[in-house]
Amino acid sequence: xxVAGATVQTADGLGRxxxxxxxxxxxxxxxxxxxxxVFSLVARADGFDSAATPLKQYKENTTGIxxxxxxxxxxxxxxxxxxxxxxxxVDQRDAGIFTKTLFTRDDQIFQTLGAGLSLGxxxxxxxxxxVRRFGFNLDHxxxxxxLRVVMDGILQNSISGGHAHxxxxxxxxxxxxxxxxxxxxxxxxxxxxxxxxxxxxVKIDTRTEMPQVLTGRVQFGQFNTxxxxxxxxxxxxQTRGQISLESSYTDGPYKRKLQYLRNNLTGAxxxxxxxxxxxxxxxxxxxxxxxxxxxxxxxxxxxxxxxRFGNVDPNDGNASTSGTFATYYSxxxxxxxxxxxxxxxxxxxxxxxxxxxxxxxxxxxxxGFIQHDSRLQEAVNVLYQKPHSWGTNFGTLFTGINVxxxxxxxxxxxxxxxxxxxxxxxxxxxxxxxxxFGQENLVLANGKxxxxxxxxxxxxxxxxxxxxxxxxxxxxxxSGAWQPKLGIAYTPVLGVPLTLHANYxxxxxxxxxxxxxxxxxxxxxxxxxxxxxxxxxNWTKFSFATNGFWIDRNLETIYAADNGTTEFTSxxxxxxxxxxxSYQINPWLSWNxxxxxxxxxxxxxxxREYIDRAPHFTVYSAFTASDWKGWSGSIxxxxxxxxxxxxxxxxxxxxxxxxxxxxxxxxxxTNWIDLNFSADNVFDKSYYxxxxxxxxxxxGQAALERVHGTPGYxxxxxxxxxxxxxxxxx
Numbered sequence: 001x002x003v004a005g006a007t008v009q010t011a012d013g014l015g016r017x018x019x020x021x022x023x024x025x026x027x028x029x030x031x032x033x034x035x036x037x038v039f040s041l042v043a044r045a046d047g048f049d050s051a052a053t054p055l056k057q058y059k060e061n062t063t064g065i066x067x068x069x070x071x072x073x074x075x076x077x078x079x080x081x082x083x084x085x086x087x088x089x090v091d092q093r094d095a096g097i098f099t100k101t102l103f104t105r106d107d108q109i110f111q112t113l114g115a116g117l118s119l120g121x122x123x124x125x126x127x128x129x130x131v132r133r134f135g136f137n138l139d140h141x142x143x144x145x146x147l148r149v150v151m152d153g154i155l156q157n158s159i160s161g162g163h164a165h166x167x168x169x170x171x172x173x174x175x176x177x178x179x180x181x182x183x184x185x186x187x188x189x190x191x192x193x194x195x196x197x198x199x200x201x202v203k204i205d206t207r208t209e210m211p212q213v214l215t216g217r218v219q220f221g222q223f224n225t226x227x228x229x230x231x232x233x234x235x236x237x238q239t240r241g242q243i244s245l246e247s248s249y250t251d252g253p254y255k256r257k258l259q260y261l262r263n264n265l266t267g268a269x270x271x272x273x274x275x276x277x278x279x280x281x282x283x284x285x286x287x288x289x290x291x292x293x294x295x296x297x298x299x300x301x302x303x304x305x306x307x308r309f310g311n312v313d314p315n316d317g318n319a320s321t322s323g324t325f326a327t328y329y330s331x332x333x334x335x336x337x338x339x340x341x342x343x344x345x346x347x348x349x350x351x352x353x354x355x356x357x358x359x360x361x362x363x364x365x366x367x368g369f370i371q372h373d374s375r376l377q378e379a380v381n382v383l384y385q386k387p388h389s390w391g392t393n394f395g396t397l398f399t400g401i402n403v404x405x406x407x408x409x410x411x412x413x414x415x416x417x418x419x420x421x422x423x424x425x426x427x428x429x430x431x432x433x434x435x436x437f438g439q440e441n442l443v444l445a446n447g448k449x450x451x452x453x454x455x456x457x458x459x460x461x462x463x464x465x466x467x468x469x470x471x472x473x474x475x476x477x478x479s480g481a482w483q484p485k486l487g488i489a490y491t492p493v494l495g496v497p498l499t500l501h502a503n504y505x506x507x508x509x510x511x512x513x514x515x516x517x518x519x520x521x522x523x524x525x526x527x528x529x530x531x532x533x534x535x536x537x538n539w540t541k542f543s544f545a546t547n548g549f550w551i552d553r554n555l556e557t558i559y560a561a562d563n564g565t566t567e568f569t570s571x572x573x574x575x576x577x578x579x580x581x582s583y584q585i586n587p588w589l590s591w592n593x594x595x596x597x598x599x600x601x602x603x604x605x606x607x608r609e610y611i612d613r614a615p616h617f618t619v620y621s622a623f624t625a626s627d628w629k630g631w632s633g634s635i636x637x638x639x640x641x642x643x644x645x646x647x648x649x650x651x652x653x654x655x656x657x658x659x660x661x662x663x664x665x666x667x668x669x670t671n672w673i674d675l676n677f678s679a680d681n682v683f684d685k686s687y688y689x690x691x692x693x694x695x696x697x698x699x700g701q702a703a704l705e706r707v708h709g710t711p712g713y714x715x716x717x718x719x720x721x722x723x724x725x726x727x728x729x730x
Contacts, residue, residue, distance in 0.1 A: 102219045102227075102664065102678040102718045110202075111620075111638050111662075116578055116596030117147075118618050118640050120689030122710055124252050125260045126290030126318045127352065128169040130690050133199050134551060135574035135601030137613040142166015143557035144611075145198025145528040146509045152206055152282060153342050153381060154326060157196045159406050159431055162373025163352045165512035165557075166196050170322060170348070173264050173286030174204065175246040177215065177229055181205040186547065187530035188507030191437035191454030191485050192383070192400065198507040198528030198553070208270040208280060209233045209240040212724040219676065219720030224257075225250040227720075235728065241269040253713055256311040260290035276332040284324040291317035294355060295692055295708035308686075308711050312698065313355035313368055315417045320350040337386040346377040353418055356708075360697040362414075370420055372411040379404045395442035402435040410514070423468065429513040430463040439485065447494060452503075454485030460510050460524050464517060475516055479524035481508040489536075499536040504529075509557065511568065523568055526555040541584040550575045556603060556611070572611055574601040588628040593621035603647065610647035613691070615640035615657055633665035645693040645707060653707060658687035660712070666722070676720040684715040 008021050110119050110129065118132040128140040136144030141157050142165035149156040149168055161167030183203040185193070193201045210233035217229040226249050233242035246264040251257035265285035273279055293309065294316040300306035326344035333339075355368040383400040408429040413420040439454035457480060464475040489501040508525040515522050534547035555568040580594035598616035603609045622636040639659035646653050664678040688709035697703040 102221070102676050102720050111636070116594065116618050118615055120710065120712075122690055123292030123294055123316065123318075124254060124258050124290070124710065125250065126172075126258065126288060126292055128164070128167050128171075131168070132614040134549065134596070135576065135598035135611060135614050135616055136199060136551075136572075137611070138166070138199065140164040140166060141168040142196055142509070142512075144614075145507065145526075145530075145551070145553060146196030147199050148193055148196040148201045149204070150193070150201065151204040152326065153328070154324065154344050154346070154379065155196075155404060158348070158373070158375075159195070159404075159433070159510065160408060160410065160429055160513040162350050162371045162410060163354075165510075169288070169318075169320060169350065170286070172262060172288050173266075173284055173322065174206075175229060175244055175264050175266060177217065177231070178206045178210070178242070178244055178266055179204060180207045187503065187532060187549070187551075188483065188505035188528060189452070189454075189485055189487055189503045189530070189532075190505075191439040191456040191483070192398065192402075193507075194402065194435045194437075194456060194458045194483070195433055195460075195508065195510050198509050198530065199551070206266065206268070207242060208268040209235065209728075210242050210244075211728060213726035213728065214724070216723045217676075217720055219718055221250075221678075221718030222716050223251050223253055225716075225718060233728075238272040239269065240271075241267070243267040252309075253716075254293045254309045254311065255307055256291060256293065256314045258290050258292065258317075261287070263287045278328075278330050280328040282324075282326045282328070284326075285322070287321050289317075289319045291315070292353075293710070295690070295710055297696060297698065298688070298691075298707045298709045299704075300698070301709075301711075312358050313366060315368060315415070316353050316355055318350070318352045320348070322346065322348045322350075335386070337384070340383040341381070343380045344378070346375075348373065348375045348377070350374075353415065356692075356694065357696045359699050360695065360703055363697075363699070365416055368415045368417075369424070370411070370413045370415045370418075372409075372413070374409040376407045377405065392446050393442065393444045395440055398437075398439045398441070400437055402437075403432070405432045406430070408513070425514075425517070426467040427513070427517060428465045428467055430461075431510075431513065432459075432461045433510065434459045434461075448491050450487075450489040452485065452487035454505075456483040456485070457481070458483070458508060462513060462516060462524065464513055466517065475520060477516060477524055481525055481527070483507055497537045497539050499538075500534075501536060502531075502533045504531050506530075511557075515568075523555060526553060526557055526568055528553050542581070543583075544579070544581040546577065546579045548575075548577045569603070570609075571604040572602065573604055574611070575599055576616070588626050590624050590626075591622065592624075593619070595619050610644055612644040612647045615643040617641035617657075627668070630668040631665070632668070633663070636662045636664075638662075645691055653693055655688070655691040655707065655709075658685060658712070660685050660687065671727075672724050674722040674724075676722055678718045680716040680718075681712065681714055685712070686714070687712045 110117060116133050119129045121127065122130055131138040131141050131147050133147060138144045138147055140163070141147050141149065146157065146166055149171060151174060156168055156170045157166040158170065185201040187200055188197045190201065210231050213233055215231045219227045227247065229244065229246045231242050231244035244266045248262045250260050252260065263286065265283065267283040268280060270278060270280040291314070293311045294313060296306060296310065296312065301308050324344055324346040326342060328342040330338060330340045350373040352371045353368065354371065355366055357367045359366050361367045380403045381400065383398065385396055385398045387394065387396045410427050410429060411423065412425040414422045414424065435456060435458045437454065437456040439452065442451040444451065459478065459480040462475065462477045466472045483506045485505045487503045489499050491499045507528045509528065511522065511524050529552045531550040532547050534545060536545040537543065551574045553572045556570060556572040557568055576596065576598035578594065578596040582590065582592040584590045596618045601611040601614065601616065603611065617640065619639040622634055624634040626632050637659065639657065641657040642654050643657065644653065645655055661682045662680045663682050667675045669675060689712045690710045692708045693705065694708070695703055695705045696708065
């Protein structure tokens with residue numbers, strides 16, 4: 001978290017001020033340090049405990065001193081959603097939204113991030129989210145440039161996933177109580193991130209320890225919803241850790257009960273090997289099983305022939321199991337440089353039971369099919385950062401390597417209920433992505449100018465063997481791509497809350513391995529060029545930023561449901577603007593909000609064809625109260641406008657947008673027990689989370705090209721109790 005507008009002073013042993021300055025919009029500062037005597041560096045900011053460090057160990061012209069504030073004074077913990085790169089962070093989220101709100105689905109966690117994100121369910125909860133941003137539909141996270149989601153350094157997008165490229169189903173293993181930090185990067189502006197980062201990066205860090213030794217929560221609600229969370233977080237000398245268990249269940253509002261059961265295990269053990277070395281181990285285990293309503297024919301619902309929360313195929317749904325072990329090592333050096341090395345191994349078993357077209361191809365038993373994904377993943381990441389300076393200028397050099405390897409067994413089968421029938425495709429796919437990057441972040445002109453210069457190179461190696469036609473030769477393809485990055489931020493007058501910034505980044509998005517089987521000569525990667533210019537304004541309690549964006553893609557990606565492949569099509573373009581703000585109204589009440597407007601989003605072909613299935617206007621707003629006389633809570637609003645379902649001219653099929661309000665509240669009864677209450681969709685808005693348009697056929701009816709939708713949950717009431725025992729000293 002960067003604190004803008006903090007006062008930084010040098011003070012002698014009697015506390016007398018010798019020099020003073022304020023941090024800029026990025027939290028940076030520069031001042032003269034006395035060369036004789038004993039002095040300290042002291043920082044103060046509203047709402048925080050002060051921070052201080054002695055200066056006797058630092059030499060003249062030292063740069064890169066970091067001051068870390070203590071916990072908020074007279075307030076709860078704060079989770080800050082920051083924009084690293086040159087755009088200052090303005091999206092603040094009080095940690096209470098995560099630790100006190102009774103979330104039951106992963107889309108609820110992502111909705112709180114705002115930032116132009118629009119997400120929806122395809123099946124009622126168990127299936128991965130559909131992601132929409134900046135006028136592009138990213139399917140489940142991996143098309144249209146992609147939204148890269150990283151948790152504790154581990155990529156959550158599944159390469160050539162059993163259902164979709166970049167599938168984000170693994171994020172369902174996240175328990176909101178253990179979220180510590182969230183970073184948002186609007187586009188591909190950081191060289192550290194490669195595949196799927198074309199439209200941004202969501203970086204989630206979870207806790208290595210909880211604030212209390214024991215934490216427990218139980219919650220109950222409508223639709224037979226129940227959830228339990230518990231954690232044990234001991235500390236021994238230089239070792240700290242936590243192990244958390246979560247189990248949740250809901251039937252949802254659907255006539256065919258979802259029987260949606262999630263079980264998550266998260267563990268961390270971290271030890272300070274020395275004052276400069278830290279070793280951390282993490283484990284993650286998750287199961288996710290559910291039935292699903294699927295994508296329902298809207299015309300049948302609107303005419304009363306099908307219940308709004310009915311179903312066509314009662315056996316749709318999913319079943320998945322995953323386990324991950326990860327280790328992290330970091331070492332700091334006397335010159336301020338730091339080395340980080342981490343690695344992980346993951347095992348995933350995933351089955352998705354779908355029926356999009358009902359009885360179109362098989363009028364007797366239906367068109368249901370199973371997509372199976374059995375994979376082993378390994379990853380290694382190395383990051384080295386080194387601060388340096390000359391005169392009054394300073395900077396940090398970041399260099400590193402990322403290696404991600406997948407061995408995937410993919411199958412597509414017909415099914416009768418949930419039993420596989422005819423095996424349609426079966427392939428063993430081995431994919432290795434190796435990335436090399438370097439980025440220089442410079443602060444020049446006495447802090448007025450910041451430059452970020454980055455370059456990344458990725459290689460993608462595919463090896464694919466058809467296991468049905470074993471005599472077919474193994475497909476081997478390799479490709480590489482350079483990705484430059486550039487960021488500029490200029491503050492004309494230090495102390496005046498105005499920063500002008502511009503960013504450019506190129507990213508590549510890999511293809512789905514299935515596409516190489518269908519079309520062996522197709523491209524391995526698509527390229528995204530993302531341009532953004534804007535202003536940022538940071539006062540002590542109020543922050544505001546505006547951005548204009550222009551996004552060019554050399555090949556657009558679409559998901560073809562009929563054969564389960566991701567295909568590259570024509571070049572595309574999107575442009576528009578966004579604005580976002582946060583305001584700490586008083587020590588216990590804050591507000592944050594964002595608005596994103598896409599002016600146009602289209603394929604660069606003649607005659608013009610528009611990109612479909614994504615809203616062009618998104619809004620998020622939230623008021624959050626923290627520990628006011630024992631009360632905490634939030635009121636959150638999210639809205640999207642109507643959008644196209646096909647790209648034909650200025651007409652074509654249009655579907656409605658929606659505005660949904662959510663509410664949460666917590667009451668502190670004692671120092672160790674809270675009562676929690678949440679009401680999702682407070683005003684019981686009738687809406688659809690996602691829409692698709694394709695041809696389907698119901699039993700006994702003619703085939704029809706129609707709109708299909710997944711209805712959003714109505715008003716959902718949940719209550720719970722949180723117990724926190726043995727708080728740790730801070």
